[in-house]
Amino acid sequence: MANKRYDKGEYVITFDENTAIEAAQEDSEIPGVSYVFVPMADIDRLDNGTMIDVKGIIFEARDPISLTLKKDNRQTVKRELVLWDDSGPEGSCFIELTMWGQNCHDNFEAGTVIYAKGMRVSEWNGAKSLNGSSGYELNPDNPQAFQLRRKFEEKRPQGAGGGRPSRGIAGPRETLEEIRDADMALGPPPVPGQALDPTGPKSVHRHHVLATLTNVPTDRPPFYLACPAMVEQPNTRDPSAPPTQRTCNRKVTQNGGMWTCQSGHTSEKPMARYLGNRVQIVDHTGSLEVSFFDEAGKQIFGCEADEIAALWEDPTRDAELQQRLSQLCWKRFLFRLTSKKETWQDEQRVRINAEEAVGQNLLKEGQRMLAEVKAALQASPDVVAAAF
Numbered sequence: 554m555a556n557k558r559y560d561k562g563e564y565v566i567t568f569d570e571n572t573a574i575e576a577a578q579e580d581s582e583i584p585g586v587s588y589v590f591v592p593m594a595d596i597d598r599l600d601n602g603t604m605i606d607v608k609g610i611i612f613e614a615r616d617p618i619s620l621t622l623k624k625d626n627r628q629t630v631k632r633e634l635v636l637w638d639d640s641g642p643e644g645s646c647f648i649e650l651t652m653w654g655q656n657c658h659d660n661f662e663a664g665t666v667i668y669a670k671g672m673r674v675s676e677w678n679g680a681k682s683l684n685g686s687s688g689y690e691l692n693p694d695n696p697q698a699f700q701l702r703r704k705f706e707e708k709r710p711q712g713a714g715g716g717r718p719s720r721g722i723a724g725p726r727e728t729l730e731e732i733r734d735a736d737m738a739l740g741p742p743p744v745p746g747q748a749l750d751p752t753g754p755k756s757v758h759r760h761h762v763l764a765t766l767t768n769v770p771t772d773r774p775p776f777y778l779a780c781p782a783m784v785e786q787p788n789t790r791d792p793s794a795p796p797t798q799r800t801c802n803r804k805v806t807q808n809g810g811m812w813t814c815q816s817g818h819t820s821e822k823p824m825a826r827y828l829g830n831r832v833q834i835v836d837h838t839g840s841l842e843v844s845f846f847d848e849a850g851k852q853i854f855g856c857e858a859d860e861i862a863a864l865w866e867d868p869t870r871d872a873e874l875q876q877r878l879s880q881l882c883w884k885r886f887l888f889r890l891t892s893k894k895e896t897w898q899d900e901q902r903v904r905i906n907a908e909e910a911v912g913q914n915l916l917k918e919g920q921r922m923l924a925e926v927k928a929a930l931q932a933s934p935d936v937v938a939a940a941f
Contacts, residue, residue: 586690588668593648594641596674596681597759603674607683608697609636610705612647614661632657636667636683639704642726642887642921643914647710649682656686664705665691666698730838732760736892736903758892763913764834764841765885766853771878774865775850776825776858780805782818802826825862827851832907834888843890845907852910853881886910 555565568574577583588606591599599605613635621628634650650672652661661667670688674681692698727735740754769775780801803814805823812823827850832843845853854861854877864874889909894901 586670588670592640593636593638593646596648599674599681601674601676604671605674606670607636607672608666608668608701609638610701611635611661611663611665611667612637612710613663617657629653630655630657632661634661637705637710638701639708644920645708645710651682651684653684653686660691666693666702667691668693668698727760727762728838729762729764729834729836729841732762732841732890732892733839735760739892739894739903741894756893760890760892761887762836762890763885763887764836765883766832766834766881767883768833769829769878769881770831774862775827775829776862777828778805778812778823779803779826780812780814780816780818781820781824782814800824825858827854827858841905843888843905843907845910849907849910852912853886885913887913
């Protein structure tokens with residue numbers, strides 16, 4: 554019988570040094586592994602720690618890495634896989650899966666179908682990923698696996714710029730009105746050091762919306778001058794791994810011929826990074842103010858912030874600057890937004906940031922809408938029959 558303090562379910566099977574394990578060949582009474590697959594496009598909506606089954610194509614298999622865990626100095630191995638499936642409005646979605654232990658040395662090759670069971674959802678840098686150690690099949694003899702492989706061969710998805718593939722914006726679409734209604738249930742920001750209440754309201758909401766950008770304010774530059782000094786950043790996904798290097802990115806002020814940030818770094822030439830506030834987006838249900846930072850800014854402007862900064866600071870190129878800014882208005886994007894509560898001048902408000910802004914693909918958008926129509930017709934055949 555199970556010990557309810559430690560075990561789930563009614564019974565427990567224990568393996569020890571006296572256990573004998575023998576292969577049972579072709580025994581039809583033994584059920585196979587049962588999966589309840591979650592499309593990768595739906596993972597963004599899941600809470601951290603959720604256990605799910607996933608199927609996909611191995612798009613990239615990175616080399617195994619040996620490391621020592623800080624908590625017990627234990628040696629282990631990890632390996633990152635990039636998986637692909639055909640879910641989401643774009644029909645192409647990516648996610649990272651980190652494998653742990655000796656299974657990392659398995660024959661993970663690009664193009665292989667993988668069925669993975671009991672993978673844990675986690676989040677790092679605002680992006681969801683999966684973690685697991687075992688419970689997977691490679692190239693299973695299954696019609697779903699064959700169909701997924703055919704779709705992969707047909708679409709031949711490409712990585713962003715030949716490097717790490719972009720996951721794209723995948724997830725259920727919302728209108729701006731639905732976003733406003735959902736954000737009314739936002740909880741307060743988590744208190745540092747306190748455990749999260751899994752039953753309480755979420756402090757962060759993530760949304761996907763197709764909307765039109767109508768206005769980027771021009772009373773201030775859509776960028777700021779940032780410190781280019783390199784600093785160490787702890788690896789929050791794997792604390793035992795060595796820290797990585799990143800740019801400081803703090804705002805700088807000019808002091809004579811040098812630029813200084815609050816961390817005390819000095820540089821001769823700062824770099825520009827996008828920072829947009831009070832940006833208006835609209836759809837058929839209303840309008841919304843959002844902010845964006847560097848990554849989304851590059852997608853919206855189509856260039857690095859240094860290029861816009863050069864136009865902004867040169868009075869002789871004002872006409873060129875105004876033309877670049879006017880080209881942004883009434884342009885439609887598929888936005889990935891995050892909503893959080895913050896306190897500003899002793900008042901709480903909801904701040905919405907655009908994490909990603911992908912230009913509309915008319916062909917794929919048309920295919921998505923057609924799929925929605927077909928799904929609606931299949932769901933309500935009696936309504937369709939009555940119409941005729």
